[in-house]
Amino acid sequence: MKIENNKSRMIKDAIGKIALYVASSLSVMTLVIIIGFVFVKGLPGINFDFLTRQWQDKTTFVNVTLQNTEDTDLSDSYIPSIRAYVEHSEESFTIIKLKDGSSLEKAKNLKNETYEVKKKDMITKIDSTNVKDMSMEEFSEQMNSVASQGITRLKVTRPGGGIQPMLISTLYIILLSLAIAAPVGILSALYLTEYAKKGKILGVIQFAIQMLAGIPSIIYGLFGMLVFVQLLKMQYSILAGALTLSILLLPTIISTTSESLKAIPKGYRESSLGLGATKLQTNFRVVLPNALPGILVAIILSIGRIVGESAALIWTAGTIAQVPSALTGNTASAATLTTKLYQLLKEEGDVASACSIAVVIIVLIWILNLLSKWITKRFTVKE
Structure with missing residues (x-):
């Protein structure tokens, strides 16, 4: 009788341990699947811009005092009148770098408040001229031609997509x-x-x-x-x-x-x-x-x-x-x-x-x- 009772206890203990292992494994597996799915889908979209940008694009009209001065920088992407480097995209010109003393840093919005144009902002209009179909050379010429006016209005879009x-x-x-x-x-x-x-x-x-x-x-x-x-x-x-x-x-x-x-x-x-x-x-x-x-x-x-x-x-x-x-x-x-x-x-x-x-x-x-x-x-x- 004692031997049979011991065997019965051993069987019950084994079944209990198996049930514990199965329950623990299912819990861990469920957690790993959920966390894994979220990280696999979401991790590629996380970067500095995602954490620091506004969610919606922000469009602002700014008045900029252009600088009609010669510059020794002959880079194709450099625009002397605003002392900034730009990159051509399909519908705009994106600012990729600002030199010290750039007039974009002291731009004024329509309320005459300082609105600092920053890196990665996009210029979509020069006065009433749409830059959508301009080449880099045409954009540079347009900016240089309006430099003689002193103050020029630019339409600037700050990209969103951030939290x-x-x-x-x-x-x-x-x-x-x-x-x-x-x-x-x-x-x-x-x-x-x-x-x-x-x-x-x-x-x-x-x-x-x-x-x-x-x-x-x-x-x-x-x-x-x-x-x-x-x-x-x-x-x-x-x-x-x-x-x-x-x-x-x-x-x-x-x-x-x-x-x-x-x-x-x-x-x-x-x-x-x-x-x-x-x-x-x-x-x-x-x-x-x-x-x-x-x-x-x-x-x-x-x-x-x-x-x-x-x-x-x-x-x-x-x-x-x-x-x-x-x-x-x-x-x-x-x-x-x-x-x-x-x-x-x-x-x-x-x-x-x-x-x-x-x-x-x-x-x-x-x-x-x-x-x-x-x-x-x-x-x-x-x-």
């Missing part, structure tokens, strides 16, 4: 959301842990927090659109998006902070109170500082949630690829990395660009996870 506005908007959303949610969440956790009396009311509050954590983010987006966008007339704006996300983040911050506060030994509190400190002083000078590792982890996890959120932001912050110049109003609407990714897939079917943005998001989340582990190791009190 700079979404990166900046994502950063704005992160800072605003945490500025609202972190203090409220930490203080709420402190109250629930250190001050609230156990009873039905506390139980209801804790149940409500658990319910908030389980609500789909699209519900938060609907609430934010109805309350912040329409009722409070914030319109689609980063402030409306940040307020919506701050509500979404509260359960995570409150729960994680509460667990960190509960982990602080009672002896710390008793020692502080025994030395004459008030309960408020004990909480802010002893309890919270010792709970700092857990609080920081909660904040970092919240940042990861913000970076990956799209449903709640589409209906509150908008999907316009621009850097917001205000907190509310027409100029405050902005797309984050995830909302732009969603828009590219749903409306344009641009899988390659969407995967490139996904690579950036994955790298950001990976960095946040590393930072979370480092903070935990760095600040955790060793017993």
